Amino acid sequence: MSDKANPPGDTPRYPIREVSRLTGVNSVTLRAWERRYGLLRPHRTPKGHRLYAREDIERVERILQWLHRGVPVSQVRELLEQPDSPANTRPGVDDWASQRQQLIAAIEALDTARLDDLFNQVLALYPANVCVEKLWQPVLSSLEERWDDRLGATLQRRTLEAFLRTRIGTRLYHANPQAGQTQVLIAPLPEADSPLWCLLAALLISEQGHRVQLLDASLPLQELNLAVERLGADALLLTSGKAEKLDLVRRQLPRLADQLGVPLVLCGPVARIRATDLAETRVTTLGDDLPAAASRLNALLTQTSHEGA
Structure with missing residues (x-):
């Protein structure tokens, strides 16, 4: 099936994988919204394949707006049926x-x-x-x-x-073969005492359609350049829940960024705490809001891809 199917005499229709790509909502979630809550009503082909109209895609975007405001998915249908609801409408239950x-x-x-x-x-x-x-x-x-x-x-x-590590690793295992060509190498910094930031960052970046190579233990800094080269990474993302040592931040990381042929980015508390120290370097700090950091990285990868084309 092509990426866009147009039933005779109807508006353009899109298969579920294309809707997923356009909205960032994976196919499992789109099906759950349809089956459990009746939020979507896609057209069905004679073989049972779902096809979505542009109006369905706009509806998904409205659903996302409510979810980002904290509305439970179980309450969204009622709000969608009242398109003129005031912007300050809040859910009854948190x-x-x-x-x-x-x-x-x-x-x-x-x-x-x-x-x-x-x-x-x-x-x-x-x-x-x-x-x-x-x-x-x-x-x-x-x-x-x-x-x-x-x-x-x-x-x-x-x-x-x-x-x-097990659950997200399994998702990466299944998602990577279906992902695009862009690959992100993710690793913790030396003083990070937990891979939790790495794991959640990997989940988000994978959901955006990038291949993810996750190292949940830190490498010696001098080996990160080798890892990027050998693994064919298009970006190196380092994480930490701590400030990390000043020498690492002011001298070693900028030196590594100058050596790499791909972007070096930081997220987690280290990126917030050390943003000023890294302001004049080639190290990109993405902050400690993980969804926002993943979105900024996605934009950076898109820009880098276009520049390299």
């Missing part, structure tokens, strides 16, 4: 607050079965950037405060890391 509480409870109880249910459920109903913005990043910020000098904190952290 579903995200409830999910954050459930996720924190599962992590603290080391309940990996419940954790698995929550992980799969939310990613089936929401785009990855919404999941990270509304659920995972707030939860991690809350846990970081709770984990300070608390008995059992290291066990909780390592259990969560192992869980996300």
Whole structure:
């Protein structure tokens, strides 16, 4: 089937993979919105393939606007049927607050079965950037405060890391062969004591259609250039939840950026804390808001691709 199919006498229709590409919402989520909540009603071919009109794509964009404002997906249909709803309309129930509480409870109880249910459920109903913005990043910020000098904190952290390493690694394994040609190498900086920032960044960048090579342990800085070359990376993304040493930030990272033939970018707290120190270098800081950082990286990769064409 071509990327765009036009049934006779009808407006242009798009297959689900093209709608996914245009909106950033994966096919599993689009199907869940249709089946569970009736948010979409695509045309069906005689063989059962879904075809979407331009109006359906605009509807997906409106759904995303409500989700980014914190409206639970279960309440969106009612709002869509009132297109003139005031901009300050708010949901009656903060579903995200409830999910954050459930996720924190599962992590603290080391309940990996419940954790698995929550992980799969939310990613089936929401785009990855919404999941990270509304659920995972707030939860991690809350846990970081709770984990300070608390008995059992290291066990909780390592259990969560192992869980996300497996689940996100599996998603990357299946997504990479279907992704575009652009590849991003992701690794933590030397003082990062956790791969959590790397893992969530990898999830977001993969969802944008890029191939991801994830290293969840830091490499010696002198080997990163070799890794980029051998792995054929189009960008190197380094993460850390800490400020990192001043010499690394002011001298070693700028030197590495000058040596690389691809963009060197930072995200996580290190990017926010050290933005001023790196302002006059070739290192690009993306901040510690992961969805926004992934969006900026996507724009940078698009720009670099166009310049190289």
